[in-house]
Amino acid sequence: MDGDPGCLLARTVTDSTALRTLLVSDLHYDLRKLDWVLAQADEVDLLVVAGDLLDVGSAVPLDAQIAVVLEYLGRMAARTTTVACSGNHDLDHRTADGEKATGWIAEAGRAGVVVDGGSAIVDRWLVTACAWWEGPRTLVDLESALDAAAAVRTGRWLWAYHGPPEGPLSWTGSKHFGDPELPRLLDRHRPDVVLCGHIHQAPHADGGGWYEQRGATWLFNSGFQTGPVPSHVRLDLTAGRASWWSAQGEGATDLTLAADGDAHAS
Numbered sequence: 001m002d003g004d005p006g007c008l009l010a011r012t013v014t015d016s017t018a019l020r021t022l023l024v025s026d027l028h029y030d031l032r033k034l035d036w037v038l039a040q041a042d043e044v045d046l047l048v049v050a051g052d053l054l055d056v057g058s059a060v061p062l063d064a065q066i067a068v069v070l071e072y073l074g075r076m077a078a079r080t081t082t083v084a085c086s087g088n089h090d091l092d093h094r095t096a097d098g099e100k101a102t103g104w105i106a107e108a109g110r111a112g113v114v115v116d117g118g119s120a121i122v123d124r125w126l127v128t129a130c131a132w133w134e135g136p137r138t139l140v141d142l143e144s145a146l147d148a149a150a151a152v153r154t155g156r157w158l159w160a161y162h163g164p165p166e167g168p169l170s171w172t173g174s175k176h177f178g179d180p181e182l183p184r185l186l187d188r189h190r191p192d193v194v195l196c197g198h199i200h201q202a203p204h205a206d207g208g209g210w211y212e213q214r215g216a217t218w219l220f221n222s223g224f225q226t227g228p229v230p231s232h233v234r235l236d237l238t239a240g241r242a243s244w245w246s247a248q249g250e251g252a253t254d255l256t257l258a259a260d261g262d263a264h265a266s
């Protein structure tokens with residue numbers, strides 16, 4: 001699969017004054033949240049579900065969760081460009097090397113969803129879904145997918161990547177749970193935007209946050225809350241604005257994005 005950036009569909013947003021993007025993550029097989037996200041799909045140009053679609057603690061068997069979530073993802077993809085990356089709750093098998101991995105999400109890829117290792121071009125943004133990795137083999141697969149996507153990059157680049165790096169987005173209020181490899185991958189590729197989840201408390205915790213700027217890269221964690229509406233981030237990638245909403249609080253920020261085409265100059 002080296003050199004193959006996965007299913008590379010191209011989609012042009014008709015209203016080029018806005019690239020309306022919705023980030024949700026950690027839906028954890030909550031059907032009310034999945035219903036809410038599906039209802040939003042018509043209103044956005046890009047929908048990103050940044051991992052933990054399933055819930056390993058649910059009483060519903062994993063196979064049944066997978067069937068239901070695949071149905072939702074297919075419906076979302078029929079309405080807008082939909083990106084879904086795996087999280088640690090989405091693992092469903094072990095590789096030949098004994099590492100846990102996510103296989104089922106490839107089925108959503110066949111329904112038109114941009115999934116783990118795959119990329120799409122949306123209004124001149126390259127958008128890539130990054131798989132959750134648990135060991136050296138699955139990390140190498142992720143690195144290969146990013147290198148392949150980098151080869152077709154011409155301008156701005158957005159990643160869906162479940163685990164944020166150490167910093168405000170991975171702060172639980174008492175401890176950091178940062179992805180140890182993401183800082184290196186950011187240095188290597190310098191994506192413009194990385195959409196994360198995983199650390200449910202980070203946007204709500206003292207010392208945590210829902211966004212972070214690292215060099216040229218803006219990272220977001222939409223967080224988790226109970227109830228039918230997931231906490232979420234809305235971005236306008238054309239105007240360079242982002243806002244976060246949860247039942248407990250909200251916020252907004254302007255993004256300073258590198259000039260299109262300069263972001264990856266080196």
Ligand SMILES: [Zn+2]
Nearest residue numbers: 026052198200
């Ligand atoms: Zn989660």
Ligand SMILES: [Zn+2]
Nearest residue numbers: 052087088198
């Ligand atoms: Zn997680």
